[in-house]
Amino acid sequence: MIEERSSLVYVTGKGKIEQPKPVTERPKTDGVVRILLKRLGGNKMVSVVTGVDLDANALADLGRDLKRKCGTGGTVKDFQIEIQGDKRNVLKAELEKRGYTVKLAGG
Template identity: 35%
Template sequence: MKICEICGLPKDLCVCEEIAREVQKVKVYTVRRRFGKLMTIVEGIDEHDIDIRELTKTLKSKCACGGTSKKGQIELQGDHKRKVKEVLAGMGFSSDTIEIK
């Protein structure tokens, strides 16, 4: 059985990630890239507390788009600001701390 290094509970019962989700200040905005394509950028998520690769994978599947995670940001192809906020709120992030620009 693996033990969490932060809280000392077994990994199955660990609540560190859930607590971290509630206090994150997430910014969601779009930028224009090459050839006028829109990219939705999600930033402000601490990589040490939350598995950003798993979060990227979930957002890509829920938004039905391509994307990647670079430099602590999640980049999604297309304009998905509203959908990202809904998905993040459903995953336990506080909707008050998700800022859409």
């Protein structure tokens, strides 16, 4: 698991700080949805769902349904669904019920 502290990147050639560019096209998937646990600062955890082969609108709808099922907040960005807290088992059960092949990734 990678700890992300900031998304700012220092570019030495230009001498200024730039925000990373968001992912605009859907990444290739192998048909397996992976759920991993990402640790944020302050002992906060986020369950991240990757590998869902849907377009942006359908992915946003799925993210909304999963947040409702888990009873917590979250977001959809860069073709990943982030759900607050350690909700991997709830997410796995819900996605398998919808017909996806799901694996729990990471430690």
